[in-house]
Amino acid sequence: MTDKNRTVISSVGGLALFTLGGYRIFTNNLEAMSLLVAYIFFICGFIGFVFNVVKLSKLPRT
Numbered sequence: 209m210t211d212k213n214r215t216v217i218s219s220v221g222g223l224a225l226f227t228l229g230g231y232r233i234f235t236n237n238l239e240a241m242s243l244l245v246a247y248i249f250f251i252c253g254f255i256g257f258v259f260n261v262v263k264l265s266k267l268p269r270t
Contacts, residue, residue, distance in 0.1 A: 212267055219260035225253030 229250030232238045238246075 212264070215260050215264045215267065219257055219264065222253045222256030222258075222260055225249045226257055227253070229253055 226249070229246045229248070232241050232246035233243070233250060
């Protein structure tokens with residue numbers, strides 16, 4: 209698995225965490241998840257997504 213593939217998969221994972229946390233925060237539908245966990249997912253997912261996109265932009269294109 210190349211570094212580019214790993215970075216893309218990590219970026220998708222960060223985006224999924226960000227989306228799940230935002231969905232719980234902005235709509236109150238997922239009552240099984242606590243609000244603290246939702247904020248942790250939201251913040252960590254956003255940070256992971258942004259840093260992986262920056263890393264992906266710095267990789268050489270082949």
